[in-house]
Amino acid sequence: MAAPAADDFRARAAAAAGDAALHRKLDVASLRFLDERAQVFAALPDAEARRDRARAVKAHAIASLATLLPQLEQRFTANGGVVHWARDAAEACAIVLDIATRAGVRLVVKGKSMVSEEIALNAALAAADIEAVETDLGEYIVQLAGEPPSHIITPAIHLSQDDVADLFARRLGEPRHATAEALTAAARRVLRTKFRAAGMGVTGVNFASAESGALVVVENEGNGRMALTLPRIHVALMGIEKVVARDEDLAPMLELLPRSATGQSLTSYVSLVTGPRRPDEMDGPDEVHLVVLDNGRTRLLADPIMREALYCLRCGACLNACPVYRRIGGHAYGYAYSGPIGAVIAPALLGVERVADLPYASTLCGACRDVCPVRIDIPHLLLEWRARIAAAVPRSWGERLLVRAWRTIAASPPLYHVATGAMRAAFAVVAHVPALAALLPPLAAWRRGRELPTFATRPFHRRWRERRVASPDGA
Amino acid sequence: MARKTVLDAVRDALADAVVPPLPRLARASAAPDRHVLAARFAREAGTVGTIVHEVEGLGAAISAVAAVLAATATSPRVVAWPTPLARTVATAAVAATPGASLHIVDDAATAPGRDPADDLAAVRAATTDVIAAADVGITEAEYLVADSGTLVLRAAGRARGVSLLPPVHVAVVACDRLVADLGAALAHLRATGARDSCITLVTGPSRTADIEKKLVVGVHGPCTLHVVLLAPPEA
Numbered sequence: 001m002a003a004p005a006a007d008d009f010r011a012r013a014a015a016a017a018g019d020a021a022l023h024r025k026l027d028v029a030s031l032r033f034l035d036e037r038a039q040v041f042a043a044l045p046d047a048e049a050r051r052d053r054a055r056a057v058k059a060h061a062i063a064s065l066a067t068l069l070p071q072l073e074q075r076f077t078a079n080g081g082v083v084h085w086a087r088d089a090a091e092a093c094a095i096v097l098d099i100a101t102r103a104g105v106r107l108v109v110k111g112k113s114m115v116s117e118e119i120a121l122n123a124a125l126a127a128a129d130i131e132a133v134e135t136d137l138g139e140y141i142v143q144l145a146g147e148p149p150s151h152i153i154t155p156a157i158h159l160s161q162d163d164v165a166d167l168f169a170r171r172l173g174e175p176r177h178a179t180a181e182a183l184t185a186a187a188r189r190v191l192r193t194k195f196r197a198a199g200m201g202v203t204g205v206n207f208a209s210a211e212s213g214a215l216v217v218v219e220n221e222g223n224g225r226m227a228l229t230l231p232r233i234h235v236a237l238m239g240i241e242k243v244v245a246r247d248e249d250l251a252p253m254l255e256l257l258p259r260s261a262t263g264q265s266l267t268s269y270v271s272l273v274t275g276p277r278r279p280d281e282m283d284g285p286d287e288v289h290l291v292v293l294d295n296g297r298t299r300l301l302a303d304p305i306m307r308e309a310l311y312c313l314r315c316g317a318c319l320n321a322c323p324v325y326r327r328i329g330g331h332a333y334g335y336a337y338s339g340p341i342g343a344v345i346a347p348a349l350l351g352v353e354r355v356a357d358l359p360y361a362s363t364l365c366g367a368c369r370d371v372c373p374v375r376i377d378i379p380h381l382l383l384e385w386r387a388r389i390a391a392a393v394p395r396s397w398g399e400r401l402l403v404r405a406w407r408t409i410a411a412s413p414p415l416y417h418v419a420t421g422a423m424r425a426a427f428a429v430v431a432h433v434p435a436l437a438a439l440l441p442p443l444a445a446w447r448r449g450r451e452l453p454t455f456a457t458r459p460f461h462r463r464w465r466e467r468r469v470a471s472p473d474g475a
Numbered sequence: 476m477a478r479k480t481v482l483d484a485v486r487d488a489l490a491d492a493v494v495p496p497l498p499r500l501a502r503a504s505a506a507p508d509r510h511v512l513a514a515r516f517a518r519e520a521g522t523v524g525t526i527v528h529e530v531e532g533l534g535a536a537i538s539a540v541a542a543v544l545a546a547t548a549t550s551p552r553v554v555a556w557p558t559p560l561a562r563t564v565a566t567a568a569v570a571a572t573p574g575a576s577l578h579i580v581d582d583a584a585t586a587p588g589r590d591p592a593d594d595l596a597a598v599r600a601a602t603t604d605v606i607a608a609a610d611v612g613i614t615e616a617e618y619l620v621a622d623s624g625t626l627v628l629r630a631a632g633r634a635r636g637v638s639l640l641p642p643v644h645v646a647v648v649a650c651d652r653l654v655a656d657l658g659a660a661l662a663h664l665r666a667t668g669a670r671d672s673c674i675t676l677v678t679g680p681s682r683t684a685d686i687e688k689k690l691v692v693g694v695h696g697p698c699t700l701h702v703v704l705l706a707p708p709e710a
């Protein structure tokens with residue numbers, strides 16, 4: 001995905017909100033994710049205490065980045081690796097490109113990396129005539145389809161099995177109506193030859209330990225292991241927020257990431273990479289490079305309220321839990337990071353004026369905060385963005401008047417009862433004569449895609465009083 | 476230049492930040508008894524599709540591996556690590572399996588058809604070719620993590636490809652390598668001062684759920700994972 005065009009979010013979201021087929025696909029996958037996540041957390045002893053611990057590990061690490069990053073660099077270099085620093089996406093791409101061209105690399109195999117999507121590495125490589133092949137099955141599917149991924153964990157969540165079968169029939173000559181097993185086998189066949197032929201493997205980094213300089217790559221398919229084992233050069237892309245202090249901090253993180261992401265106790269594979277092949281090892285890359293990327297993260301870091309967004313493990317649980325994400329999908333957000341956490345970090349990474357609609361793409365129901373393994377208070381951060389966006393725009397006198405009136409009414413029970421009574425009457429009329437709603441422009445806009453609620457015939461406060469009179473003990 | 480800019484920005488951003496204390500991490504109290512760990516490992520490994528063979532004595536381990544070989548292909552091509560247990564078991568199991576052939580990946584120099592004038596890269600590519608063409612890879616786990624049913628594999632003196640490229644992976648391990656949790660395995664590794672370029676944690680065969688969240692086993696890595704858990708014969 002090239003330069004993100006998050007600015008026409010409303011149009012994309014509106015289109016996706018009317019796409020019933022998309023909703024079905026998103027619901028099938030996300031609800032199953034949530035279900036499996038809930039089961040595996042229920043079976044984990046002291047799950048809540050473990051979440052507190054994982055959050056504390058990240059809180060310590062993020063506050064200590066100024067010492068942990070140089071320490072990681074020193075250890076990783078001592079282990080024989082090379083560390084590169086990139087201020088922004090262009091710089092990161094230039095670094096990878098330089099390593100590739102210098103070694104005469106023509107083909108790059110890629111493990112899953114959200115940073116790679118963020119910096120649009122594939123486009124940069126293609127411009128230099130270097131072929132980059134995604135090897136995670138979901139990433140491979142969306143690459144074949146010419147689309148960006150639409151979910152952090154399940155890139156092709158917006159495609160059904162039939163969609164993928166059609167795509168493989170068109171692009172790979174596979175039979176139509178293939179099963180998931182047959183499609184997976186086809187990808188295995190095609191990509192095996194790529195792994196063997198590639199001169200460079202690119203992966204992301206889920207965690208790094210400053211203590212030992214180990215990079216942790218978490219995956220299920222084995223494509224990550226291929227990419228960091230078979231090609232002569234391994235390049236790992238990492239945001240500055242991935243480092244933790246100690247090796248022993250990795251265990252609590254590895255305990256929670258797969259459980260939140262896919263409902264697994266642990267993924268099939270976790271690689272702890274500390275550098276290039278040692279002389280007594282029979283395979284593994286001769287060169288290992290680590291690209292450490294800022295690209296706006298230090299803006300989040302400098303913001304004491306938003307800082308906790310850097311605790312994110314990219315598990316994707318908040319996407320699955322979000323009722324808005326499940327209706328509009330990842331593409332609507334127009335950015336590599338979608339869903340609730342995308343709506344929090346995009347304004348910082350891209351500039352709030354470019355994506356000012358994203359913090360409003362939430363019902364603030366709190367489901368994201370409830371599932372977040374490191375308890376990031378996403379609704380609070382979204383509200384904070386809204387407050388900042390609102391504060392930057394002068395309020396009209398009409399709006400100010402409305403707020404003042406509401407404040408007076410809400411603070412006085414008699415006024416409140418009169419006002420709600422009037423509302424009830426008005427809604428009853430509008431319900432009978434729907435055409436009336438069109439007369440009130442704000443109401444008409446609100447009604448697009450919504451049903452007018454019907455008021456209860458007797459308001460709550462009256463029923464409450466009657467109940468108390470009927471049973472004076474208040475029960 | 477970029478390094479300084481990024482690190483300066485990090486330092487400035489955190490100028491007023493208070494560093495909260497590192498959490499105390501939970502540590503398993505006394506290591507549970509071997510049988511408890513073995514049972515837990517077998518249960519956890521089983522839930523992710525690992526086939527666990529609990530055997531007593533080397534002879535039983537060899538028979539278990541020979542049975543896997545015979546069931547895999549008519550003349551299975553086998554590659555194995557040169558570590559003592561893997562070498563012993565692989566050699567005997569292949570000898571007991573009609574038509575089976577064995578390549579112990581112990582040194583680049585042993586790659587078949589190697590001309591001494593070849594450069595190292597070519598030798599290594601040839602070794603990887605042999606591994607990639609094999610039906611079964613036999614390795615030896617450094618630790619087994621009971622809580623998650625995980626194998627901990629080292630790289631020193633070994634080829635990582637043996638546990639990755641063949642469609643069937645068999646790991647042999649003595650049951651005194653069982654530990655309770657991942658934290659314990661990582662602590663043990665650190666204590667040994669291992670300098671491997673890569674430590675690999677393996678929990679089940681390779682898998683994906685990228686198409687409609689349907690579980691498919693066997694993507695890029697092995698489709699089948701066997702663990703032969705070797706207890707000393709009861710006296």
Ligand code: SF4
Pocket residue numbers: 260311312313314315316317318319341368371372373374375376
């Ligand atoms: S914000 Fe929390 S739930 Fe969302 S992806 Fe990050 S870690 Fe997962």
